[in-house]
Amino acid sequence: MTVSLSRPVPAARLASVSCPEALRSLPLEQLPAVATEIRDFLVEHVCRTGGHLGPNLGTVELTLALHRVFASPRDALVFDIGHQAYVHKLLTGRQEQFERLRQAGGLSGYLARAESVHDLVENSHASTALSYADGLAKARQLSGQSENRAVVAVIGDGALTGGLAWEALNNLGAARRRPVIVVVNDNGRSYAPTTGALAAHLDVLKQGGGAHACQNLFTELGFTYFGPVDGHSTGEMEGVLRRARSLQRPVVVHVVTVKGRGYRPAETDEADCLHAVGTLDPTTGAPDATPGPAAATGASAPSWTSVFGQALADLAGERADLVAVTASMLRPTSLHTMAGRFPDRVFDVGIAEQHAVTSAAGLAMGGFHPVVAIYATFLNRAFDQVLMDVALHKLPVTFVLDRAGVTGPDGPSHHGMWDLSVLSAVPGLRIAAPRDAARLQELLRDAAESADGPTVLRIPKGPAAADVEAAARMDGLDILHRSPRHRPDVLLVPVGPLAAPALRAARALERQDVGTTVVDPRWVLPVKEALPALAARHRLAVTVEDGLRTGGVGAALAQACREAAVATPVLPLGLPHAFLPHGSREALLAEAGLDSHGILHAIRRALTQQPGTSPAHPVPATPASTRRMR
Incomplete structure (x- = not known):
């Protein structure tokens, strides 16, 4: 079955199955045509908006079978992350909303409880579905609502490498009176091919299994095992799922699918099968060459991620x-560059962040310097390991947090906005935030040379910022700007790439006769002793960070000033204490007041409110966009 791109997307059958009830009324022989229309629809829309293409192309028939056998929402369908749930969205009444997929105010790229009663879990951190399912089954049993109501968890073989999934399997397999159906969607990969002993075991089962088909890892844990099942045969899956439901006991249904099924550019992309894509030419699967907003913002510059990957390989x-560790994110964190040159020194441990961190601690104990490359939002899952297994032992482990701060269209669970607040509590850990590509390379080298404890580098998503050279270096601080003709009124302390809007705000302040100093601490936490001393020479100190404004760099600087008896007030500008929606990084930063206009307005307002001062110009009204997020 191949996606056809030579004709408009046919809508007749797909439009008729915009709800699960309508789908269940279709004859089985019409489902292949529906599957073809769904794939055409996904290629057309996701290539236009960007999103998760390959995973969803692989789950078309599986999702059709699930919604024909189980009556959502009465039966609970729990999808492990939303990479594989676009088809579920189509079948539950959201076809027209795909025009605004992942755009501000539009359809979420993951499941979203506010969108539909059919969406139970919107968290997009992997390996969680089985635990949600366990809790739902317990709740239904306790409330007497379990009769004829199934609980089904759909999890990929990649997500099954996560430790939380195995904690849940341990409980589910032993719960004979709480039947949960675990559907393992096995396409042999997450972003990259699945690694480890579990992958090898699943391969044995896929190859026929022999005795293993009757007695395997799942049966030993207490499950009845069905598989392997052809995940692209709706009829075969329907039959197996109905049998699984009838047993009223814990069951594993092992479904074999092909990531990117039916779309040749995805099927032949061995790197990640077009897992997460930007806008594409739907005919070729190549990045869309049409000039657009990205070109105007310098998107042709190398990404922060690629700069890191090359710098690490060179180092x-x-x-x-020097060794590297990642949790199933080899290419997304650009560790494949180092792996190509030094394959024995790069370790992909699967979707197992806790294990990644403590394994890195063991590497450090053994005399190596590990670099753990991970998305900032995913490090939250391993906080205890950072605290107790690395920091307590003062081990030289470097964490490089990709997608730190506001990430954009992936939404609440993918914004890397918690790291500064959370990691600031870890004794002995130092955090750096490079403002540009050159500083990323310098700070990575500094971190690798650190031998007395853990270090962190945080980098955002997107093209690396243009280099901003320091005018001077003072006590480890980079002075980026100093007003030559004005008294020092405002000390601006931007974190990482927010140096650019801070500098623009500083120049605007000078035109209003407000003297400014802009300083990049490079290592932003803990606060260097020189920074409160520098703040003491100004009327106001302002920090600018795309992390929470509570508990981050601003809060740390305010505490350092109090301890140093510095009376200069500190104004922390950052993200609100809330889950941010999906949208572009630029728009979300602007709404939080972290663009040059928002920074300028906040400073003018703060100066106006200082007793005994009279700024030269009136303060403008607070923009509505800024008020919304504050």
């Missing part, structure tokens, strides 16, 4: 003790 060429 590994100089230092034989």
Whole structure:
């Protein structure tokens, strides 16, 4: 079955199955045509908006079978992350909303409880579905609502490498009176091919299994095992799922699918099968060459991620003790560059962030310097390991947090906005935030040379910022700007790439006769002793960070000033204490007041409110967009 791109997307059958009830009324022989229309629809829309293409193309028939056998929402369908749930969205009444997929105010790229009663879990951190299902089954049993109401958890083989999934399996398999159907969607990969002993075991089962088909890892845990099942045969899956439901006991249904099914560019993309894509030419699967907003914002510059990957590989060429660890994010964190040169020194542990961190601690104990490359939002899952297994032992482990701060269209669970607040509580840990590509390379080298405790580098999503050279260096602080003709009124302390809007705000302040100093601490936490001393020479100190404004750099600087008896007030500008929606990074930063206009307005307002001062110009009204998020 191949996606046809030579004709408009046919809508007749797909439009008729905009709810699960309508789908269940269709004859089985019409489902292949529906599947074809769904794939055409996904390619057309996701290539236009960006999103998760390959995973959803692989789950078309599986999702059709699930919604024909189980009556959502009476039967609970729990999808492990939303990478594989676009088809579910189509079948539950959201076809027209795909025009605004992942756009501000539009359809979420993941499941969203506010969108539909059919969406139970909107968290997009992997390996959680089985635990949700366990809790739902317990709740239904306790409330007497379990009769003829199934609980089904759909989890990929990649997500099954996560430790939380195995904690849930341990409980589910032993719960004979709380039947949960675990559907393992096995396409052999998450972003990259699934690694480890579990992948090898699933391969044995897929190859026929022999005795293993009757007695395997799942049966040993107490499950009845059905599989392997052809995940692209709706009829075969319907039959197996109906049998699984009738047993009223814990069941694993092992479904084999092909990521990117039916779309040749995805099927032949061995790197990640077009897992998460930007806008594409739907005919070729190549990035869309049409000029657009991205070109105007310098999107042709190398990404922060690629700059890191190349810098780490080069550094590994100089230092034989440098190793790297990732949690199933080899290419997304650009560790594949180092792996290509030093394959024995790069370790992909699967979707197992806790194990990644403590394994890195063991590497450090063994005399190596591990670099753990991970998305900022996913490190939250391993906080205890950072605190107790790394920091308590003062081990030299470097964490590189990709997608730190506001990430954009992936939404609440993917914004990396918690790291500064959370990690600031870890004793002995130092955090750096490079403002540009050159500083990323410098700070990575500094971190790798650190031997007395853990270090963190945080980098955002997107093209790396243009280099901003320092005018001077003072006590480890980079002075980026100093007003030559005005008294020092405002000390601006931007974190990482927010140096650019801070500098624009500083120049605007100078035109209004407000003297400014802009300083990049490079290592932003803990606060360097020189920073409160510098703040003491100004009327106001302002921090600018795309992390929570509670508990981050601003809060730490205010505390440091109090301890140093510095009376200068500190104004922390950052993200609100809330879950942010999906939208572009630029728009979300502007709504939080973290663009140059928002920074300028906040400073003018703060100066106006200082007793005994009279700024030269009146303060403008607070923009509505800023008020919304404050």
